[in-house]
Amino acid sequence: MEALAHPRQRRKEARPAELMAAALELFVEKGFAGTRLEDVATRAGVSKGTLYLYFDSKEALFKAVIQEGIVPILEEGAGLIDACEGSTADLMRALIGEWWQRIGNTHLAGVPKLMISEAGNFPELAIYYHDAVIVRGRDLMRRTLQRGIASGEFRAVDVETAIDVIFAPVLMLVIWRYSLGMCCGMAHDPRDYLQSHFDLTLGGILAPPHPGVAR
Amino acid sequence: MEALAHPRQRRKEARPAELMAAALELFVEKGFAGTRLEDVATRAGVSKGTLYLYFDSKEALFKAVIQEGIVPILEEGAGLIDACEGSTADLMRALIGEWWQRIGNTHLAGVPKLMISEAGNFPELAIYYHDAVIVRGRDLMRRTLQRGIASGEFRAVDVETAIDVIFAPVLMLVIWRYSLGMCCGMAHDPRDYLQSHFDLTLGGILAPPHPGVAR
Amino acid sequence: MEALAHPRQRRKEARPAELMAAALELFVEKGFAGTRLEDVATRAGVSKGTLYLYFDSKEALFKAVIQEGIVPILEEGAGLIDACEGSTADLMRALIGEWWQRIGNTHLAGVPKLMISEAGNFPELAIYYHDAVIVRGRDLMRRTLQRGIASGEFRAVDVETAIDVIFAPVLMLVIWRYSLGMCCGMAHDPRDYLQSHFDLTLGGILAPPHPGVAR
Amino acid sequence: MEALAHPRQRRKEARPAELMAAALELFVEKGFAGTRLEDVATRAGVSKGTLYLYFDSKEALFKAVIQEGIVPILEEGAGLIDACEGSTADLMRALIGEWWQRIGNTHLAGVPKLMISEAGNFPELAIYYHDAVIVRGRDLMRRTLQRGIASGEFRAVDVETAIDVIFAPVLMLVIWRYSLGMCCGMAHDPRDYLQSHFDLTLGGILAPPHPGVAR
DNA sequence: CATGAATGAGTGTTCATTCAT
DNA sequence: AATGAATGAACACTCATTCAT
Numbered sequence: 001m002e003a004l005a006h007p008r009q010r011r012k013e014a015r016p017a018e019l020m021a022a023a024l025e026l027f028v029e030k031g032f033a034g035t036r037l038e039d040v041a042t043r044a045g046v047s048k049g050t051l052y053l054y055f056d057s058k059e060a061l062f063k064a065v066i067q068e069g070i071v072p073i074l075e076e077g078a079g080l081i082d083a084c085e086g087s088t089a090d091l092m093r094a095l096i097g098e099w100w101q102r103i104g105n106t107h108l109a110g111v112p113k114l115m116i117s118e119a120g121n122f123p124e125l126a127i128y129y130h131d132a133v134i135v136r137g138r139d140l141m142r143r144t145l146q147r148g149i150a151s152g153e154f155r156a157v158d159v160e161t162a163i164d165v166i167f168a169p170v171l172m173l174v175i176w177r178y179s180l181g182m183c184c185g186m187a188h189d190p191r192d193y194l195q196s197h198f199d200l201t202l203g204g205i206l207a208p209p210h211p212g213v214a215r
Numbered sequence: 216m217e218a219l220a221h222p223r224q225r226r227k228e229a230r231p232a233e234l235m236a237a238a239l240e241l242f243v244e245k246g247f248a249g250t251r252l253e254d255v256a257t258r259a260g261v262s263k264g265t266l267y268l269y270f271d272s273k274e275a276l277f278k279a280v281i282q283e284g285i286v287p288i289l290e291e292g293a294g295l296i297d298a299c300e301g302s303t304a305d306l307m308r309a310l311i312g313e314w315w316q317r318i319g320n321t322h323l324a325g326v327p328k329l330m331i332s333e334a335g336n337f338p339e340l341a342i343y344y345h346d347a348v349i350v351r352g353r354d355l356m357r358r359t360l361q362r363g364i365a366s367g368e369f370r371a372v373d374v375e376t377a378i379d380v381i382f383a384p385v386l387m388l389v390i391w392r393y394s395l396g397m398c399c400g401m402a403h404d405p406r407d408y409l410q411s412h413f414d415l416t417l418g419g420i421l422a423p424p425h426p427g428v429a430r
Numbered sequence: 431m432e433a434l435a436h437p438r439q440r441r442k443e444a445r446p447a448e449l450m451a452a453a454l455e456l457f458v459e460k461g462f463a464g465t466r467l468e469d470v471a472t473r474a475g476v477s478k479g480t481l482y483l484y485f486d487s488k489e490a491l492f493k494a495v496i497q498e499g500i501v502p503i504l505e506e507g508a509g510l511i512d513a514c515e516g517s518t519a520d521l522m523r524a525l526i527g528e529w530w531q532r533i534g535n536t537h538l539a540g541v542p543k544l545m546i547s548e549a550g551n552f553p554e555l556a557i558y559y560h561d562a563v564i565v566r567g568r569d570l571m572r573r574t575l576q577r578g579i580a581s582g583e584f585r586a587v588d589v590e591t592a593i594d595v596i597f598a599p600v601l602m603l604v605i606w607r608y609s610l611g612m613c614c615g616m617a618h619d620p621r622d623y624l625q626s627h628f629d630l631t632l633g634g635i636l637a638p639p640h641p642g643v644a645r
Numbered sequence: 646m647e648a649l650a651h652p653r654q655r656r657k658e659a660r661p662a663e664l665m666a667a668a669l670e671l672f673v674e675k676g677f678a679g680t681r682l683e684d685v686a687t688r689a690g691v692s693k694g695t696l697y698l699y700f701d702s703k704e705a706l707f708k709a710v711i712q713e714g715i716v717p718i719l720e721e722g723a724g725l726i727d728a729c730e731g732s733t734a735d736l737m738r739a740l741i742g743e744w745w746q747r748i749g750n751t752h753l754a755g756v757p758k759l760m761i762s763e764a765g766n767f768p769e770l771a772i773y774y775h776d777a778v779i780v781r782g783r784d785l786m787r788r789t790l791q792r793g794i795a796s797g798e799f800r801a802v803d804v805e806t807a808i809d810v811i812f813a814p815v816l817m818l819v820i821w822r823y824s825l826g827m828c829c830g831m832a833h834d835p836r837d838y839l840q841s842h843f844d845l846t847l848g849g850i851l852a853p854p855h856p857g858v859a860r
Numbered sequence: 861c862a863t864g865a866a867t868g869a870g871t872g873t874t875c876a877t878t879c880a881t
Numbered sequence: 882a883a884t885g886a887a888t889g890a891a892c893a894c895t896c897a898t899t900c901a902t
Contacts, residue, residue: 033248116394117332168383204419463678547762598813634849
């Protein structure tokens with residue numbers, strides 16, 4: 001293609017993404033204030049000045065890292081729900097699996113920790129993240145739970161609480177991985193952790209197997 | 216008393232705690248690098264130089280904030296378990312209640328968020344926190360769960376996973392409260408949140424009431 | 431040339447020397463602790479930050495000033511001795527003349543005063559200066575005196591004492607020039623001072639003109 | 646006496662001298678700017694605040710150290726010359742011996758180095774030192790040399806140069822002792838150094854013993 | 861008199877940002 | 882487009898000086 005024929009051109013177009021990837025890693029590791037733009041540039045293989053060709057300021061870079069990272073991926077989650085025809089438990093499994101593939105197993109998994117750390121310094125960005133990521137992520141899970149309850153697969157649990165209970169360990173996993181886990185190691189294998197948590201939680205949500213006997 | 220007769224002296228003894236309290240708030244709000252020592256001093260009602268009478272450096276202040284904050288309180292948790300003679304569910308309620316009184320409802324609740332944010336910059340401190348706080352906190356909960364399982368009150372769940380599932384929402388609560396919660400507000404009342412989460416989780420752990428005999 | 435075509439580049443290469451020259455003057459005038467790096471930078475025509483592009487710290491700048499200043503010049507002194515074919519008195523005159531041209535009449539003449547003032551604060555540097563400058567300077571003079579004694583031009587004086595007696599007034603000259611001389615003025619013209627001192631001292635060292643009559 | 650009967654009183658009167666002695670040592674070792682008043686106070690066995698009961702400021706302390714140290718001693722030198730009835734060589738020996746006892750072998754020997762180091766920062770003090778110590782010290786030596794020349798003991802050397810040549814090694818001795826000598830050790834025993842220097846110099850000044858035969 | 865807690869101006873150092881090349 | 886030398890505002894930290902006790 002055009003791109004392959006002009007490697008320098010391709011490079012130029014890849015630059016912002018390379019810089020954002022480098023910045024994400026360092027922001028997650030050291031925090032916003034603790035990250036030096038020179039280190040970001042070096043890790044991305046360019047000079048300090050080049051960074052300013054693509055981002056107006058350190059803050060603009062930070063916002064881009066947050067905004068461009070996760071939002072596009074969330075769109076796909078909605079598609080999964082709409083397309084699903086199997087059981088709701090399977091749907092939930094698919095959602096979590098997809099999240100794992102696209103975020104959890106990626107450096108993007110550091111974004112929650114980063115946003116938690118810097119919310120105080122970037123309130124507007126925090127609000128954006130809340131509306132664009134958290135609210136919509138919860139929406140996905142709410143629709144899923146309501147689908148399960150409506151179909152009788154799940155008990156009539158309090159949905160909002162259930163969302164918390166489902167998300168909390170997943171979030172703790174990625175937060176841990178990018179904070180104390182880097183010093184103290186991971187206690188569990190992430191896949192096992194997610195699996196056993198999912199089983200346990202689902203056990204509390206699923207409707208009893210023998211509808212005729214249940215309460 | 217002696218103390219009241221020497222206000223200067225009394226002040227001198229209170230200064231470190233006052234400074235640590237001010238520092239905790241700012242470290243939680245802005246992160247370590249983003250916090251100016253002058254602001255810490257001002258919030259504690261002293262000048263910048265005074266801070267250095269009590270702490271050798273910004274880093275020493277940070278470490279003191281982490282170390283002196285939570286460890287002493289954990290000691291008391293162990294006492295609760297040893298002294299408890301009621302049901303294990305009540306013990307668990309007591310532990311969480313005590314935590315809420317001494318930490319959760321205090322500025323100390325910001326420490327987990329702080330430690331998460333700064334683990335990358337202070338690895339040794341992170342290890343200390345892990346060993347002195349996290350491991351010991353999990354110990355308390357492990358003993359509680361084992362007590363419940365041994366007495367037949369709880370099902371024979373996987374204990375480590377159960378610890379995660381119990382702690383995760385509690386941690387998420389305080390993390391949220393000191394990060395996005397400061398911009399976006401708290402979705403739930405904390406007490407309700409803790410209560411409903413506890414009920415839900417306990418429901419997944421409690422042994423089924425021996426049908427026919429139950430209650 | 432290449433250099434003229436890239437003034438920025440040429441500047442970059444000249445910067446360390448410019449900064450060291452500015453620093454030497456101020457260190458000599460005000461001492462190490464009394465010198466502000468901002469003043470050094472201003473005198474060198476750059477901003478404070480630029481200084482740190484070339485020197486890691488105030489201390490590193492100080493060490494560079496001492497180390498790069500005099501050592502290279504001493505090398506040339508040894509060459510003079512080896513190459514000399516005239517009388518030893520002429521050689522001694524040549525050595526002192528060379529010293530005057532390259533050091534004594536330069537701002538480098540302030541280095542001895544500087545090293546004297548700061549030896550207590552930089553012991554390792556003082557030892558380096560001792561070994562690299564003082565010992566080697568004395569070596570040059572020792573070889574010269576021994577040459578004169580061997581050839582019968584000089585009396586068989588105690589060489590070490592003679593070195594002291596020859597160096598002391600020269601050192602006092604440069605020390606004075608960069609200390610009290612800046613307030614109280616120079617009592618003598620330096621050239622006259624060196625000349626008359628040299629004559630007097632040489633008079634005490636030269637062998638009597640008529641060997642047959644001596645003693 | 647009164648003093649012995651009231652040790653606290655005696656202490657109070659001794660305080661300024663104790664503080665000046667402590668300050669002299671530290672000023673000589675670290676320079677004016679490099680000396681912390683807290684260290685001076687600690688070395689004198691008092692608290693930082695006490696120092697201000699006796700000296701208005703760091704600068705006032707410094708000036709007192711310089712002014713009170715050497716001037717009184719110089720007065721006595723003049724008395725020696727007036728009272729002397731022996732040979733001028735003996736007088737010169739006596740002057741140097743007295744200097745050694747009262748200054749050279751004392752911490753006061755650090756004053757020349759100190760004044761050299763700080764002349765640039767305290768020009769008025771340097772002028773005072775010049776007038777009160779240097780000029781008067783040279784006067785003493787000038788009178789001595791003139792006495793020797795007048796009596797025919799010394800040759801008719803250029804007196805000002807001779808003063809330099811006599812003083813320079815003595816000054817170098819004390820300068821060295823309080824600067825590089827503290828790191829690199831003393832090359833010679835001070836007494837031997839002074840003796841051999843004196844012999845050598847005197848040899849160049851003394852009139853030839855047998856006038857009829859000389860030259 | 862003596863203390864030492866408190867202050868705040870001053871300085872070394874860092875780093876986001878600019879701009880000539 | 883890319884560089885990296887230069888800048889200067891900002892901040893950690895020090896220490897001379899003050900003053901309540």
